[in-house]
Amino acid sequence: MRKKLLFGGVAIATVICALSLLHGAKRENAPSSAAMLLVNIDNFSFSPETVSVPVNSTVTWVNKDDVPHVIASTQGVFKSRALDTDDKYSYKFTKPGTYSYFCSIHPSMVGKIVVR
């Protein structure tokens, strides 16, 4: 029983610690003002696959693959040209909402930008 209590105490402390870390990280990465955010394209996937940014933020995709990819909004809001290796594409999100996108030539590659 004592062991359980002790474990519970440790667990709670861990959660508090993690929360405060998360809070700190959140403040660091997502300021209330507009931000710049990088999405890597590597191994036929977007990393991170889902990102959350404040309104008026600019998201930049960088292609790290040996083959070209094309960033295309599922709803037709934005579309890049073909990005060769190390090519970049940026888009500024001026309206809140959830923007799904995919690679229009490798459609199994999907990602999401959440604009707050």
Add this chain to the structure above:
Amino acid sequence: MAEKTLLDVNPSGLIEHDHNHDGIDRRGFLKCMAWAGSGALCVIHGGVLTSKALGLPGSAKAHARGELSFVQISDSHMGFNKPANPDVISTLKAAVDKINALSEPPAFILHTGDISHLSKPEEFDNVDQILKSTNKEIFFVPGEHDVLNDDGAMFRERYGKNSKGRGWYSFAQNGVHFIGLVNVMNLKAGGLGTLGSDQLEWLRDDVSHLKASTPIVVFAHIPLWTIYPQWGWGTEDSGQALSYLKRFGSVTVLNGHIHQTMQKVEGNVTFHTAFSTAFPQPAPGAADSPGPMKVPADQLRSVLGITDVNYVQRRHALALVDSSLASSTSRSMS
């Protein structure tokens, strides 16, 4: 009966399969063994598939000589310059040399797409220049790399002047009906290759007047059979297209896109994918992604190649021969 793997080599070195004893179940799967660089011959006769390794005693000389011979090449990716192939010009030239050395000259060439790597005019120019030395008529369908920035306008201007819609068409040669399809445009998020309802409608009309005995050859970039959906290796509405071809006695489907040879026989339909002339890709699921596979320089040409197709009218059969750029065995065929 479930599909079964059909790759077993008997002591004579010949691979022979007749899985049609009952005349009903003709499903099967055969991975042509061209991967090893030696080439394989597959003869289709009324849905029964016989395949023989090339360059072995008793190779099927008689089967291969037909009334119509043509070559399929694919995935030239002109403009690609990374490992494992910094020189795709040389390997395309090697493919042309191989075609020109065939002792039974092909009537024409089919290119199943990804002519270019980045849809650039100079990439298309380079390929045209190299292929010119075959002195053959070449029929193209686009790969996704050929339609990157303009929905295929430049591709159609160069290669599809007489095509319909987004670039599909058909033609007849020696009694065989050839159909070039486009499945690399208007792709949907999370999906596979797509033909689209307008193309499917055209296909239904295009074959409606043909006799069921007419041999059909369909060629398109992305495989029309589902090989590995996780990597997008399939076409979501290919089932609909194949339903229009069900009544035909012999249907051969030639694809590219996956940069490796694979074959599957289902009923009267033989599905086949060709080598690339530029770089190999991993076997389905064998890597984290379908990106270019890096191989030692001295092995590169054993995983690139061409496909030689012979139609034997008397036997109502199509013989498919994959030969790598490293092998010289294709010459022993004819």
